[in-house]
Amino acid sequence: MTLLGICIGIMAIIALMGIGEGMQQAITGELSSLSDTIVLSTGDISANAFGGGGFEHANNNEYLTERDIADIQRINGIKDVSTVLFSPGIITFNGESNSVSLVGIDELNMEKIFGIGVLGLESGDFIEEGKQNTCVIGYNVAHEYFDVDIELGNRVNINGKNFAVVGIYKKQGSGMSTETDDNIHITPRDFEKITGLSESSSAIIRIYDVTYADVIADEIETVVNENHGDDDFANAITMTSLIESIQQIISIAQVVLLSIASIALVVASIGIMNTMLTSVMERTREIGIMKAIGATNKDVLFIFIMEGILISIIGGFVGIALGIIGSRGLSTVLTRSFGGELTPVISTSSILLGIAVAVIVGMLSSLYPARKAAKMSPIEAVRYE
């Protein structure tokens, strides 16, 4: 019972730290490759553009102009500016239809935004320059959306037009970047043909020095807002600020979860205290004997505190083991339900923390029983012969 409390507490700590750390690594790992990126979008969209269905601006008529782009390019520290076209679309294959996010982007911009290494292709190639009616589809679009997997060379129907699939992206996971798994990439020309949209409401800007990201983002906003005479026209979001806010959310979650763990530990320590008190009572005679043969109060105190620590360390080790197993299990569940890859990171520091917590809990909760034991008189034990 007492061991169980300690077990649960330590297990919670280990599992939470493991998963939290894993999440952080997954997210920062993904985002840091994009950390020199600033996303500019018009209208009052915010960071949630990265969540939900990608960049959708169906009922937004505010577009970036050529002049905006040119002005942005003049700002110091800008590497390049690429506009990206986004629109929801309908894909039909093998008689079934599904809604997807269409992205109009050419090879040059594709390179500039993502770099070739980031989004790997599972098969095929990116759309060749000038080739029409071809598309590259996301992993989920290829493998999840339809009963039959879409293969390279298959023809799909997008918004009523036929396209040949020339490439399929690798699984990207549920990262915070654009949700490529569920996207279809086509050329800007094709994009205009099927959606009628040629102007972009978003641009992806890359900069040279990440440390100036926030300054540059401010400057971009000012320039674009001035062009349109509207203080709230555009929004420039840096990836670093996004990473920070996500990390903040994760640490808040960790704090909340750790407090749950602490409650378990408080319950456990009350349990240990209780067990120890009972054991002190039962061992009155034994304690008396030890004192009669020369144990000082300190010796007795030490013996009982060590015993408390031992109990909780045993619980702690079981908890650590369960925590490792638990965090694996939990992350599999999370992966199943949210997609993406989440490998829990069980660091030595979290194991050490687990042990330290066990030792401290054991020590604190055995302090009172141990003091009680130490105060016992040696004759108590030997008197009633």
Added chain:
Amino acid sequence: MKDDIIVTKDLCKTYVLGKITVPALKPTSISIKRGDYISIVGPSGSGKSTFMNLLGCLDTPTSGNLIIEGTDVSKLNENQLAKIRREKIGFIFQKYNLIPTLNAIDNVALSMSFVGINLKTRLKRAEELLGLVDLSKRISHKPSELSGGEQQRVAIARALSNKPSIILADEPTGNVDTKSGDKIMNILEDINSQGETIIIVTHDLDIAKRANRNLYIHDGEVVEAAY
């Protein structure tokens, strides 16, 4: 001339139970020489254990002084008393008082751990002591696996472990048969012949007579007796 190892000056213990006071030990002044072999006899409830517990620093006197090897222990605090107990006194109880969860050798080694002797030395010495009380074959037995006489011999080995200058035995043969009692007495007398001071409480006059000084307690009063 041998020096006085224990001196009591008006040593006295009174229990207060509500309105009645029980003078368990009336003011007693005696001195005991190093190497003495003393027996204490007296009826039940006469104050023998009270006297022994005071001499063994398990209990504190109501008034009076107790001087052990020149130190007035009646003025010491709990911690200092514990140190006197483990360095100077070996206590043997009627009911053995071994730790039930520890085997014979660990019971003997336990008291040595309080004085900071390392484990290896402790176990080596505990084994020697168990050999001395003829229990070499029982070192890993738990108290529950030993006869009363054997348990008492483990207790003697334990009492000797820290090389005390005084052995106090409160009815050491009270719970064992005559044969075992004889063996225990022989061991104690062996120890005494090597210079150890021994004080033994007993109901058995034959045993009491073996000592070289006899005390008698009656209603908390200690007097010399001659058999």
